[in-house]
Amino acid sequence: MSDSFFSPVTRRDFLSTSAKLGAFIAAAPYIARGAEVVAKSDQLNVALIGCGEQGRILTNAALKIPGIRFKAVVDIWGYNRTYAERLLKKFGHDPKPYEDYRQMLAEITDLDAVIIATPDFKHAEHTVAALKAGKHVYCEKLMSNTVEGARSMVHAARETKKLLQIGHQRRSNPRYRHAKDRIHLEGRLLGRITNIAGQWHRAVTDDFGFPNGQGIPEAKLNQYGFANMHEFRNWRWFKRYAGGPMSDLGAHQIDVYNWMLGSNPTMCIASGGVDYYKTHEWYDNAIAIFEFPTKEGTVRATYEVLTTTSAGGGYHEYFMGDEGALKISENPKYTKLYREARAPEWDKWVTQGIVASPTSGEGAPPAVKPWEKVGVKKLGGPAKASTVDVRETAALSAWDIPVTLDKAIHQPHLENFFDAIRLGTPLNCDGESAFATAVTILKINESIAAGKKLTFAPSDFLA
Numbered sequence: 001m002s003d004s005f006f007s008p009v010t011r012r013d014f015l016s017t018s019a020k021l022g023a024f025i026a027a028a029p030y031i032a033r034g035a036e037v038v039a040k041s042d043q044l045n046v047a048l049i050g051c052g053e054q055g056r057i058l059t060n061a062a063l064k065i066p067g068i069r070f071k072a073v074v075d076i077w078g079y080n081r082t083y084a085e086r087l088l089k090k091f092g093h094d095p096k097p098y099e100d101y102r103q104m105l106a107e108i109t110d111l112d113a114v115i116i117a118t119p120d121f122k123h124a125e126h127t128v129a130a131l132k133a134g135k136h137v138y139c140e141k142l143m144s145n146t147v148e149g150a151r152s153m154v155h156a157a158r159e160t161k162k163l164l165q166i167g168h169q170r171r172s173n174p175r176y177r178h179a180k181d182r183i184h185l186e187g188r189l190l191g192r193i194t195n196i197a198g199q200w201h202r203a204v205t206d207d208f209g210f211p212n213g214q215g216i217p218e219a220k221l222n223q224y225g226f227a228n229m230h231e232f233r234n235w236r237w238f239k240r241y242a243g244g245p246m247s248d249l250g251a252h253q254i255d256v257y258n259w260m261l262g263s264n265p266t267m268c269i270a271s272g273g274v275d276y277y278k279t280h281e282w283y284d285n286a287i288a289i290f291e292f293p294t295k296e297g298t299v300r301a302t303y304e305v306l307t308t309t310s311a312g313g314g315y316h317e318y319f320m321g322d323e324g325a326l327k328i329s330e331n332p333k334y335t336k337l338y339r340e341a342r343a344p345e346w347d348k349w350v351t352q353g354i355v356a357s358p359t360s361g362e363g364a365p366p367a368v369k370p371w372e373k374v375g376v377k378k379l380g381g382p383a384k385a386s387t388v389d390v391r392e393t394a395a396l397s398a399w400d401i402p403v404t405l406d407k408a409i410h411q412p413h414l415e416n417f418f419d420a421i422r423l424g425t426p427l428n429c430d431g432e433s434a435f436a437t438a439v440t441i442l443k444i445n446e447s448i449a450a451g452k453k454l455t456f457a458p459s460d461f462l463a
């Protein structure tokens with residue numbers, strides 16, 4: 001979509017656009033469920049709850065979107081709250097700082113939306129309160145660290161008829177959307193997908209600390225549900241606050257499995273452990289296997305999160321079909337498309353802008369005919385081509401995806417959220433679909449703890 005699509009709308013534009021969008025809105029699934037379309041003014045007033053690492057990233061992305069005004073920042077840690085306040089002031093905003101989100105919701109009466117980037121165990125509480133106060137909500141992933149928490153968020157969105165977008169931002173990334181809509185669904189370039197392999201491999205990292213003199217007194221931390229400063233800073237590794245690396249990193253990628261296939265898994269089996277970081281509670285290395293039912297048959301998927309080594313190619317999702325394979329990542333350097341030699345030529349897809357011949361990096365290798373006889377060295381004898389009939393698959397040719405993201409990584413997902421508020425365009429990751437992802441992710445840790453294969457019923461994915 002072009003930038004102009006996202007440019008701020010005047011009330012007049014909005015009214016005329018709304019009329020034009022009438023038929024579209026009537027057909028949009030989210031709208032059909034009754035969420036109201038809001039355009040109180042050209043400007044959208046927002047508050048940020050949770051001004052840590054991700055809160056800052058979202059703030060910086062939102063600052064690039066016209067018509068967004070930050071009215072408040074909320075954080076229990078003065079250090080992060082002040083940082084966010086100063087950052088916004090530099091850009092001409094005048095946000096009111098709060099420690100308690102309830103006070104903020106009661107006092108700032110002209111808010112349209114709340115962006116939530118607190119630790120996962122607080123998402124349900126913050127989201128439900130903001131929705132019930134009549135605000136639209138953009139809440140970070142993982143939706144919640146419990147299925148019940150995630151369900152309460154979906155129910156609150158339904159009851160209040162407010163929008164709820166969850167921060168699985170790959171769903172708004174134009175490269176991912178191109179891969180799903182054009183390469184997979186329109187061109188069917190992968191053929192029948194039979195397998196997925198995904199991974200996030202990350203090197204050992206130190207625990208987070210905090211600047212001297214900036215600690216929060218323990219009594220106050222306890223009041224907000226944290227045991228101490230170490231757990232407050234490293235909440236993702238502890239069971240009462242989050243789901244560990246599988247939910248921190250895997251959530252993004254396994255969400256892409258569900259989304260790309262348009263399916264939820266029927267079973268999960270996983271292995272993991274606290275192998276390395278003895279001061280953490282969550283599994284530092286874990287591997288999961290899923291089975292996804294699709295119209296064309298079962299898709300078997302593996303996912304691996306390692307936090308002790310970055311070897312083995314960073315982070316990506318690899319969709320493998322009988323005619324092609326798509327290796328995709330938020331980092332473009334891990335992205336590539338492959339064609340099996342047995343697949344029909346892709347020339348017409350190049351002409352249509354769906355794939356591109358590689359201009360750099362891994363290029364198309366010389367054509368090799370499938371099932372070609374190759375010479376191998378016979379045991380104990382000299383190499384002799386054609387003496388041994390070995391059938392070997394021809395090499396895949398490598399192609400590029402001709403779509404790039406020229407914005408901050410989180411910007412398109414926020415734009416989609418704000419467009420949904422202003423124009424009624426469908427959300428790319430509403431509460432219902434993110435609920436299914438949360439159910440999928442949380443099952444992995446359950447399977448590791450139980451030491452066995454667990455199954456899903458289709459009803460498990462309905463909030």
Ligand SMILES: NC(=O)c1ccc[n+]([C@@H]2O[C@H](COP(=O)([O-])OP(=O)(O)OC[C@H]3O[C@@H](n4cnc5c(N)ncnc54)[C@H](O)[C@@H]3O)[C@@H](O)[C@H]2O)c1
Pocket residue numbers: 049050051052053054055074075076077080099101117118119120122140141142167168169224232233248
């Ligand atoms: N989409 C992504 O790519 C992505 C990336 C990183 C993190 N995240 C998500 O963003 C969220 C925040 O992660 P982070 O890395 O910024 O963590 P962080 O620890 O850096 O920041 C969390 C902030 O929330 C504040 N906070 C804690 N309890 C609070 C409360 N009760 N009220 C108000 N503020 C409170 C903390 O003081 C801190 O400033 C998590 O849900 C995480 O999973 C998403």
